[in-house]
Amino acid sequence: MSKQSRYLPLTKLEAGMVLAHDLLDKMGHVLLPAGVTLSDATIKSIAHHDVHLLSVVSDAGEQIIDVEELQRQLKRIDYLFRHASNEGAMQTLRQFIVHYREGLTS
Incomplete structure (x- = not known):
C-alpha cells in the first residue's frame, strides 16, 4: 500500500502518527526528522516552536486534507x-x- 502525506493542525495530531517530512525551525534546522512517531510529549513540544500544521503519513485513498x-x-x-x-x-x-x-x- 503506497503512503502519502496530509497536513493536520496541531489540534488534530494524535500520538502514534508518523511525521512525513522533516520538521524545520525558522532557521532551517531539523527539529524532528521524517519518520519519527509522534508522542503526546512531542506534540506538546512542537507547539512551542510556532508550528501550526504538520505533515503526517497517511494511507493511499485516505483524504489528504480536510x-x-x-x-x-x-x-x-x-x-x-x-x-x-x-x-x-x-x-x-x-x-x-x-x-x-x-x-x-x-
Whole structure:
C-alpha cells in the first residue's frame, strides 16, 4: 500500500502518527526528522516552536486534507500574494503552491 502525506493542525495530531517530512525551525534546522512517531510529549513540544500544521503519513485513498483546512490555506496564499502581479514568476510560484496544497503535485 503506497503512503502519502496530509497536513493536520496541531489540534488534530494524535500520538502514534508518523511525521512525513522533516520538521524545520525558522532557521532551517531539523527539529524532528521524517519518520519519527509522534508522542503526546512531542506534540506538546512542537507547539512551542510556532508550528501550526504538520505533515503526517497517511494511507493511499485516505483524504489528504480536510476541506476546511484547505480553504484556510488557500485564503492564506491569496493574502500572501495579494501584491503580486497576475503574470510572471510570482504568479508561477503562487500556482505551484496552490497545486501543492491541493495535492496536485507529488
